[in-house]
Amino acid sequence: MNENEKIPIPSLHRLSAYLRQLEIFSIRNISHASSRPLAKYSKVGDATVRRDLALFGKFGRRGVGYEVNDLIETLRRILGTQQQWGVVLIGAGALGMALMRYSGFTQRGFKILAAFDTNPYMIGTTVEDVQIYSLDDLESVINKTAARIAILATPSQYAQKITNRLTTAGIEGILDFATSSLEVPSQTHVTYVDITAHLEELSFQIGGNNP
Amino acid sequence: MNENEKIPIPSLHRLSAYLRQLEIFSIRNISHASSRPLAKYSKVGDATVRRDLALFGKFGRRGVGYEVNDLIETLRRILGTQQQWGVVLIGAGALGMALMRYSGFTQRGFKILAAFDTNPYMIGTTVEDVQIYSLDDLESVINKTAARIAILATPSQYAQKITNRLTTAGIEGILDFATSSLEVPSQTHVTYVDITAHLEELSFQIGGNNP
DNA sequence: GTATGTGAAGTTATTCACAGCG
């Protein structure tokens, strides 16, 4: 309801989960969904779904639920993905390639505008219409493309130096696949994808149940 | 301290973060670390680091801090990654390729023993010593290799059916890159990596600061 | 009848603050 209220991070992540689920409902031509089915896929109660949405407004109808396509639009507006975000990808190795080949980003509001690498055999080539530039051209290409988000898919040891260049060049958000924590100016946002940490979570949980 | 106490998931994830940081300290030959530097890289206070570790025991020395290599060993024992876990990879597309080529898993206790795909041109080939099998052979290879963890890197629409086969075949933990939520037996553990959700988090945070 | 939106209650997680040990 109050747009300026502070949003709990767990709520924010669940909004993405609701959106994924709603997109599936939409494809199946399901026109309405109540909080119960939306909750089912997020390991929370239905009250939490309603509470999460209530952080931003009243979108449901009592006795009916939420209109699927409306709520999709609303969530995209909340998350800011009704507009298309320009993204640059640093590192065109195996992971970078996988990201360029994944078409889901574009559908969801994120367009990879350019990729960068230091491998001279790659520079100048394109992958899925994404041109690979020399890392030397990082600043100029960011400037030209007006990209605001960067995905870091480089070896960890280069991550901090590249991050410094990215923030100086005006990048406002960084998604980091490297495992070391980055230092950034306070106005820059960073989020981490640590696949190993997820595997460790599984290892712990499996181990704990097998004493 | 109490091994059977329930561990908060956020604490568990931070243990992985501490471990990453300690591995870096170890490489730099830093022998001791106090809770402060470990906290610095996890956006929490130093008391939280001590609290997280206290869930499992007393590992520090007052006035000194924690012995880096000892704590690495302790965290690996807690997380269960002193042993090597056998992992199967479902889907040898761009993402699966990237995962096979990433050497960090093996160093951290996770060994990809086999990969599966439906593409006949890939079946029978190997990538980084990992053999790619037909999806038809899923059960027999899981049985032969005794893998306990699976990584799902297939298109979303196949994820649930494959998951059913995985759990029947005895897989105990699943790391899912697909975006739809999986139904699994209660004893099976699942964790999700949703890259789009991370980008949406950035979009929200950048948008919120630029009204 | 059904399902939202929300005060109140309950639960879980984090931080404070300091005694106590090296």
Added chain:
DNA sequence: CGCTGTGAATAACTTCACATAC
């Protein structure tokens, strides 16, 4: 004196439960 380990306090998050609207 520095830093851990932890009881007590605080903050954050989730769920309950129900009045309210369709």
